[in-house]
Amino acid sequence: MWSALQGRVSNRLARHFRAVPHRLPAHAPMVSFTFDDAPDSAAGEGASLLEAHGGRGTFYLAGSLIDQPADYWHGLSNDAVVRLHRAGHEIACHTFSHRRAADLDQAAMAQEIERNRNYFCEVDPSIRLENFAYPYGLASVWRKPQLAKTFRSARGILPGVNRDVIDLQFLRASPLVDCEIDVSGVDRYFDEAVASGGWLIFYGHDVVAHPSPYGCTPALLRHALKAAATRNMPVVTIAEALRRIGA
Numbered sequence: 001m002w003s004a005l006q007g008r009v010s011n012r013l014a015r016h017f018r019a020v021p022h023r024l025p026a027h028a029p030m031v032s033f034t035f036d037d038a039p040d041s042a043a044g045e046g047a048s049l050l051e052a053h054g055g056r057g058t059f060y061l062a063g064s065l066i067d068q069p070a071d072y073w074h075g076l077s078n079d080a081v082v083r084l085h086r087a088g089h090e091i092a093c094h095t096f097s098h099r100r101a102a103d104l105d106q107a108a109m110a111q112e113i114e115r116n117r118n119y120f121c122e123v124d125p126s127i128r129l130e131n132f133a134y135p136y137g138l139a140s141v142w143r144k145p146q147l148a149k150t151f152r153s154a155r156g157i158l159p160g161v162n163r164d165v166i167d168l169q170f171l172r173a174s175p176l177v178d179c180e181i182d183v184s185g186v187d188r189y190f191d192e193a194v195a196s197g198g199w200l201i202f203y204g205h206d207v208v209a210h211p212s213p214y215g216c217t218p219a220l221l222r223h224a225l226k227a228a229a230t231r232n233m234p235v236v237t238i239a240e241a242l243r244r245i246g247a
């Protein structure tokens with residue numbers, strides 16, 4: 001109970017403190033699709049749909065979840081990680097054990113990152129984990145400056161378009177999750193990104209016909225990709241988006 005409260009407070013404080021502010025260049029709307037953990041269907045159907053639309057995604061992975069069964073899916077395999085990496089998708093970082101940032105002190109967080117980096121370096125030595133996503137979307141005001149020294153960016157699950165002056169260490173991301181959003185909700189985010197010239201980031205997990213409460217159908221992903229194409233918005237990885245905004 002106390003720990004849950006501390007976690008929520010730390011997450012809330014992290015939104016407002018120790019920001020790494022970056023002003024977006026004038027009007028260059030773009031979209032990133034990100035998948036956390038990640039289920040084998042994200043690496044399969046999810047990645048194929050992105051590729052078919054000329055886009056690439058970012059996969060925030062925890063070494064401990066690779067090839068492991070979870071409540072709603074099976075974790076992607078090492079082979080799938082290599083395939084994604086070679087196809088130009090970005091392999092990015094969660095904590096190795098998938099523990100929340102708020103439950104880790106500085107030494108424990110450093111160890112989590114080190115273990116995760118070593119894990120993926122062994123899968124393919126050319127994989128560099130440059131960007132981080134907070135497990136469960138829960139940031140920590142205490143770990144934020146530590147992560148800022150280690151990663152180019154950190155992503156939460158605070159919805160909304162990244163616009164004007166953004167915090168690189170608390171990137172906003174909106175759900176591409178059938179339980180939470182429908183096609184008109186997706187369209188509204190795209191319209192806001194076009195109007196503001198901002199950077200829209202979606203997060204999700206599985207991509208299957210009957211998704212978990214944390215995932216989406218191929219139809220919803222297809223809709224979002226068409227929405228991007230209609231608006232001439234490039235579909236880029238987090239790393240590529242950072243390059244384009246000069247971060």
Ligand SMILES: [Zn+2]
Pocket residue numbers: 036037094098134135136
């Ligand atoms: Zn996760």
